[in-house]
Amino acid sequence: MDVVRVSKRLSYVLRHHPESAGLTLDGAGWADVDQLLTALRLTRAELEHVVATNDKRRFELRGDRIRASQGHSIAVDLAYETATPPAELFHGTVERFLPSILAEGLRPGRRHAVHLSPDAETARAAGSRRGRPVVLRVDAARLASDGGRFARSANGVWLIEAVAPGYLSRIRVSPIRVRRDTSASG
Ligand code: HQG
Numbered sequence: 001m002d003v004v005r006v007s008k009r010l011s012y013v014l015r016h017h018p019e020s021a022g023l024t025l026d027g028a029g030w031a032d033v034d035q036l037l038t039a040l041r042l043t044r045a046e047l048e049h050v051v052a053t054n055d056k057r058r059f060e061l062r063g064d065r066i067r068a069s070q071g072h073s074i075a076v077d078l079a080y081e082t083a084t085p086p087a088e089l090f091h092g093t094v095e096r097f098l099p100s101i102l103a104e105g106l107r108p109g110r111r112h113a114v115h116l117s118p119d120a121e122t123a124r125a126a127g128s129r130r131g132r133p134v135v136l137r138v139d140a141a142r143l144a145s146d147g148g149r150f151a152r153s154a155n156g157v158w159l160i161e162a163v164a165p166g167y168l169s170r171i172r173v174s175p176i177r178v179r180r181d182t183s184a185s186g
Contacts, residue, residue, distance in 0.1 A: 001042075001046050001049075001050075003049070003050055003053060006040070006042065006046070006050045007050055007054055007058065009040060010040075010050065010058075010059060010068070011058060011068060011071065013031075013036070013039075013040075014029070014031060014059065014066070014067060014068040014072075015068045015071045015072045015073060015074070016072070016073045016074060017074075018031060018074070021035075021036065021039035021040060022035070022039055023035055023036060023039060025067070025074070025076060027076065027077055028067065028076060028077060028078060028079055029067040029068060029072060029076035029077075029078055030062075030065040030066065030067045031065065031066055031067065032064065032065060033047070033061070033063075033064050033065060033066050034064065036066060047061070047066075048061065051066070056155055057069070057154075057155040057156075058070075058071070058155060060154050069153045069154040069155040069157070070112075070113070070115065070153040070154075070155065070157045070159060071111060071115070071157075072111065072112050073110045073111055073112070076112075078112075078151075078153070080151035080152065080153060080154075080159065081151065082149050082150065082151055083150055083151055083152045084144060084150070085116075085140040085141075085143075085144055085150040085152075085158055086118060086140060086141075087139075087140060087141040088137055088138060088139065088140055088141070089116040089117065089118060089137075089138045089140045089158050090116060090117045090118070090119060090120045090122070090123035090135055090136065090137055090138065090171075091106060091114070091115070091116050091117070091123055091126075091135070091136045091138060091163075091168075092117070092122075092123035092124050092125065092126035092127025092128070092133050092134070092135055092136075093127050093130070093133070093134050093135075093136065094127055094130045094131040094132065094133065094134055095131070095132065095134055096131075098134060098170075101136070101165070101168070102165050102168070103165065104165070105162055105163050105164040105165045105167075105168070106136075106138075106162060106163040106168070107162055108161065108162070112159070113151075113159035113160060113161060114159070114160050114161070114162060114163055115157050115158070115159065116138055116140070116157070116158040116159070116160065116163075117157070117158070118156065118158065120135050120137075120171060120173060123135045123136075124173050133173065134170060135170070135171050135173045136168045136169065136170055136171070137168070137169050137170075137171045138163055138167055138168060139167045139168075139169070140158075140167075142167060143160075143163065143164075143167045148160060148163075148167075149161070
């Protein structure tokens with residue numbers, strides 16, 4: 001089994017296209033595990049392995065149901081409670097989106113929410129998916145005190161409907177990350 005490939009397929013099915021596997025999600029995004037196993041030709045043990053080893057803990061497996069913890073583009077209500085964020089949060093993006101972001105703020109695009117990270121390095125990695133990363137610092141303390149409603153997903157991603165430009169500032173990140181540890185942790 002190719003764990004990364006299965007994880008990507010799970011994200012696709014559980015966040016964006018359950019119908020591609022003949023599934024329907026309930027209102028909170030849960031799918032039936034047995035149906036999923038049949039559709040993706042996986043064993044329960046394989047699914048458990050993918051969920052347990054997933055680098056971002058993207059999936060919640062609870063008995064006979066499973067869902068993605070965040071990142072959906074289809075209509076689901078994950079029902080996370082409003083939470084008080086840390087003083088600052090980070091968002092990773094790329095240079096070409098900056099003019100638009102600085103004009104209109106962060107918008108969720110096709111997803112339900114804007115995704116923010118608790119640390120700059122995670123944000124940098126998210127931005128790197130699209131090119132040379134740019135990291136924005138979000139003044140979460142001020143945004144929360146101004147009435148912004150934050151939620152934290154089961155896998156530690158901070159979610160909010162939008163972030164106006166006045167709460168954003170660009171921070172410097174080193175262009176090349178020098179890896180000094182030689183462990184094989186990846
Ligand atoms: C940008 C991955 C123009 C935003 C990652 C981003 C993350 C704007 C893109 C998670 C904008 C949306 C989510 C505006 C935002 N004008 N561009 N006003 N506001 N943008 O993929 O945050 O591996 O929907 O900067 O690691 O990049 O899938 O969101 O570049 O945690 O689990 O519009 O997805 O995690 O892109 O990524 P996305 P994201 P997974």
